[in-house]
Amino acid sequence: MKTTPITAALLGNLVVAGLLAQQPARRPPPEPPIQSPEVHPDRRVTFRLRGPNVREVKLNANWHSGEKAFLRGEDGIWTLTIGPLEPDIYNYTYSIDGVTTIDPHNPAVKTGVRPASSVLEVPAPAPAFYDVRAVPHGAVHIHHYQSKATGQTRRLHVYTPPGYAGAPNRRYPVLYLLHGAGDDDSGWMHIGRAHLIMDNLIAEGKTVEALIVMPFGHILPLGDLRAGWERQNQLVEKDLLEDVIPFIEANYRVRRDPDSRAIAGLSMGGGQSARIGLGHPDLFHWVGMFSAAVREPASNEALQRFLADPAKSNAALRLLWIGCGKDDFLLEANQQFVALLEAKGIRHTWRLTEGDHSWPVWRRYLHELLPLLFRQGRT
């Protein structure tokens, strides 16, 4: 092991006691920090931007219909105050001289496979269903696995409930939970709070304890997607059936009967859940579609088979849960899909809710779906 010799010159610099810099500061002093967003006690929210040379600042937030333009102070700090807002977790961006980007002062950032956005959390008076509470907590495990279906080393997240490690002889049901086109396999944890929602429901005795497996839903390079959605969905299905499920069943104590296997997802992942879940009623008896990108049953053989024999499909499925917000741009597609199910006589739960194509809706859908899963008998 090479040790650099201490030179006499260096030693000469030594002072006997308290010799180390208390706040080493060869760097230029930073500008005073800007707090943005600031949530006031009355749940109004102030956004800020230090931008003395900027000419225009706007808030991009489709959940906010009021004033969006910031005002410039004499100190070069722009501000906008809105609300009061309902307690929730919101995403937003700034428009700075026409450029859409995050709030540069806010460390809370939603990342994924598309450009980032900022995160605003308006706390509730008591911890919300998605907050960290002083309850027993499960764990989230991040794995890489070799996917034969795609030839890739891929990543997934797995939630195990609080009692899992201490119950070596118990097997659990599994929910496969799929993300949207802008996210990755960490999205349902980081922004969806799936693990905390489940911890809290379990603590309240409101749900069956289960694992939640969150795989990665992109396989093709994003640039290829406009031509390649169908190809990607085929690969996602193959990866899930031939690699993800075997990996989970080899490495976790899970039940393997279709009554103990659910699949649900949002947007792109909702479409994948329909394709995979409804296309394989021998594997999945619980299916959830959140603001789903439901597409082209005519071109999907497995979905056609599911639709072609309603009696058989009804006998297999325990729950087909479909939710969409009134302001979601995918509402019409979902209404058409639901109408098709109605016309065919295929049982389902249809929830037309407030909200648009956004995470506040999907957290609530998961919170509503989890207590319905893996119950005895048909929901």
Add this chain to the structure above:
Amino acid sequence: MKTTPITAALLGNLVVAGLLAQQPARRPPPEPPIQSPEVHPDRRVTFRLRGPNVREVKLNANWHSGEKAFLRGEDGIWTLTIGPLEPDIYNYTYSIDGVTTIDPHNPAVKTGVRPASSVLEVPAPAPAFYDVRAVPHGAVHIHHYQSKATGQTRRLHVYTPPGYAGAPNRRYPVLYLLHGAGDDDSGWMHIGRAHLIMDNLIAEGKTVEALIVMPFGHILPLGDLRAGWERQNQLVEKDLLEDVIPFIEANYRVRRDPDSRAIAGLSMGGGQSARIGLGHPDLFHWVGMFSAAVREPASNEALQRFLADPAKSNAALRLLWIGCGKDDFLLEANQQFVALLEAKGIRHTWRLTEGDHSWPVWRRYLHELLPLLFRQGRT
């Protein structure tokens, strides 16, 4: 379960086959995507920004000493090409009309407790020591635990090596790995790639298989820190000794002798490692300090005890590894600490390397440290 009735009017909208929107598009068509950064085959890198109304764009990157100003094209797209760059993972931000923020077009973002930065990865011809390779992979586990020392529900990350789950009777040594002031407990994984570095070293047979525990190093609100560093470091120590280590030893198969316990960290976490590791030679026999914020041994009783009895300290410690870059703003403090060790005759390894206060340095330090840990005999 409430099911919204399908109305006749809605059913009337049905077309018999292929009825679902192929690309539901009530949203305005998005602008064509901008690729930024683009890494060219010769490892030059082009940064871009769509900003027709912007007056000035600059690159903030202390690893780049050349041109930093973007040029505006007639299409309103600003560009800057630099390099070629050495293969590595770099952090950068933009200055857009004087506002420091991420590259809005780049989904790769480093997050933490301070404002985000963008991530540029320049791939090497063959996978680097921090890349995902087709080798056996360990897993990273995310836990919440009740910290009695702080009264908080806190989070930590734990890496287990590839063979861990399959070796139920084996106990492993543990490295406690601490992050810097801008990061959180996910930093050593997300940006440090600690799990992948360990996977690759294990696959090459170059290191002893060990767990890596990555706790969260902030306890006080960030705004209080300028007055509260000493208080925070006391709490971090108390939390680690009284909550983190007991949690790990209760939930993972780890060895509990000090020869099997290491602590290392970067910057703030390097200072904490010195405080906790050198202050408790009964618990830790391996200590690593990466660009450490080493401060005030005169005011730290445990560190004073360590320095006061060099013979005892030398007999206990297996390795005290200290690294700092030539361009690091903490270099002088580290040199003074090393000189103090020299003056006292306390054995250590001092690595004065290229680099500044940044992640490319710390990934390499971890890659250099891991093979030295938990070996038989003194390194």
